[in-house]
Amino acid sequence: MKYLDEFRDGQLARGLAARICQETDSTRHYALMEFCGGHTHAICRYGIEDLLPGNVRLIHGPGCPVCVLPGGRLQAAIDLAEQERVILCGYGDLLRVPGARGDTLLKAKARGADVRMVYSVDDALDAACTHPNQQVVFFAIGFETTTPPTAVAIQQARREGLGNFSVYCNHVLTPPALRALLAAPLPSPHRRQGIVQIKGQIDGFIGPAHVSTIIGSQPYEFVATDYQRPLVIAGFEPLDVLQAILMLIRQINANDVRVDNEYTRAVSPEGNRKAQRLMDEVFTIRPSFEWRGLGELPGSALAIRPAFADWDAERRFTIPAIPAIDHKACICAEVLRGVTRPEECKVFATACTPDHPLGACMVSAEGACAAHYHYGRFRQAAAS
Amino acid sequence: MCLAIPAQVIEMKDNEHAVVDMGGVRKQISTALLDEIAVGDYVIVHVGYALNRLDPDEAEETLRLFAELAAATEAL
């Protein structure tokens, strides 16, 4: 498959990995966070960490829109789906995630709710056309990659006067989440493997691939200017990730701090202006939004503008705010910031598993804990 | 967080839709997020939408860089 297979080549991987080993400074530790859940998935699925030297550690970030969706918002979608004449459409990732009361969209479907998995928001529009006497609600989630399609769909619904289509908007933004991670206070330094480290310190970021095709590289500049950390945007394939790691290590070694782009084949500094314009036409920034595991973050999520109120499910339906509190043993807040590793959590793989997730990091396959459970937990077992 | 794949445009359907091919699998997608698309272009596809064009020259350049780095390391 063109532009996929070449970027997964094992031989080139060996070469790049050897290069990384060569260029890392053995007297220091490198903590690099990949923000994007898709990168977490690629890292775990290909076993990239096996190719890295011991003093380079990858921290799995919170860029998984399913993981950070508050249980209360998911529960609200389940309640919507159970209303008469409502067809709730959503992406596959959402169907098994437990909401505030432990319920899931799949369980609601089993009870008779009309819940439909779609590949694209356009499929939800089609459902609205096919079922004019029913209310089709599209459960919109995702970062800036997934938001423009929702914007296009809402505009299309308005153009066509589709009165039975609405969107329950849970789109979130990447830069505010990065800022929250960087601004969080950290514990005191400690010594690990002979090297002084600060738990939760992030030395550099592997920037998201496809969010960046939309927003460009410019919005990340604050990471370098305000927080003195390098960020390298990486393509989605494992060779891209390795290359981005090498670029970060070089910057860190040289005390260089800037935003760099490894994914030049798809990302430009200004991004996709048309997509940005469409998003801006349809959405406005919420003053604040709760992120599961990270708390309330200002200016971090989108709502539908009043001009498109007729297609806003939160105006069409009464959707109460449903509180959802994670299990008291859950320490996802620490895991999401890289302060604690998944395997260091007391309930990891015991009370908390992908089948029975207690917190954000386990609810979706891209979550740090779920990815580690699914792809990597044999490493701890071998060690112990 | 964003599963997207590179696919080649093989047919334009109208102003806002095209058919893409990846590995022999074809799908009609929306091109509403892009201004100019031509048959033969490669695009990044996510949830049935083309997000951006993939620049083949940059792709080749990136691969060339990988090969260079890998070869330089082996030579040592």
Add this chain to the structure above:
Amino acid sequence: MNPRRDVFPHRLDLQHGCVELSHGGGGRAMAQLIEELFLAAFDNAWLRAQDDGARLMVPPGRLTIATDSHVVSPLFFPGGDIGCLSVHGTINDVAMAGAWPLYLAATFILEEGFPLADLKRIVDSMAHAARHAGVPIVTGDTKVVERGKGDGVFITTTGIGVIPEGVAVSAHQAQPGDAILLSGSLGDHGMAVMAQRENLRFDTSIESDTAALHKLVAAMVAAVPGIHCLRDPTRGGLGCALNEIAQQAGAGMRLREAAIPVHEPVRALCEFLGLDPLYVANEGKLLAICPAEFADTLLAVMHGHSLGREAAIIGEVVADPHCFVEMATVFGGRRLVDWLSGEQLPRIC
């Protein structure tokens, strides 16, 4: 088969007719459905006797019996349908015991309103599959449920087979040092069905690999009677099948991703949807675990059969108290091949 015009004066309208509740009622309507549809297609001496059960001769030796229900949707998909799937599926279950399948039974639960034309298509497909495999359908049953209470048709098939002398195939036999072989490409069936789902609309050439594997198995056990384990990776794919075997055997496994064949369109559709081919269903493939010294012989036998041309040695069984199935990725790292709890769902992340 001549229709008995005195008993059934009007033939079934197999083109435009539908299943009615009376077709399951035990009376003349049901007898007519059986005669004009099922017996006409499956025609053999046992069915012509029209007794409730079939009287069979079986060769001496250990017998195995297997049963499987089939609820696939859509009923018709590229490369097959629920009919041939149900025949192949149970023949394969019997064959995975190392046995030679002898007879099949088939039961149908039909939904009121189901088109007779579709039912005929399914039944003809079953008949063709059974004849091609040389395994007759010797008895069966039909019931009809009210409209809305069934998904068109559900089929359950049961098969019996005889295990050759000296063959003792069971997951418990797999032991550290054994080689793991796969008969061919992964994911064809599952992705052929997935591409047909109404709300996905992908255009592909992917066809189900549904096939009866008993002749391939017979050649394999003849060449290597000491095969430890056979398993067909159906729902849950290779990933779940190997984890089950690992648990039963109390051992771990180490696989090599580069050795596992997956056809490009299957890989491509999996990429589109974020699915892992290791967990996608197969209906014409098998896993074989045998002592390492016989691996090459077994591989050669598989390559010599039309259903094993792409066979490969994909890994080995190892001692592992955790019974992990690990894989060396094409990239050079390692990953766990976890035991999934349920089916994979397409993802956007």
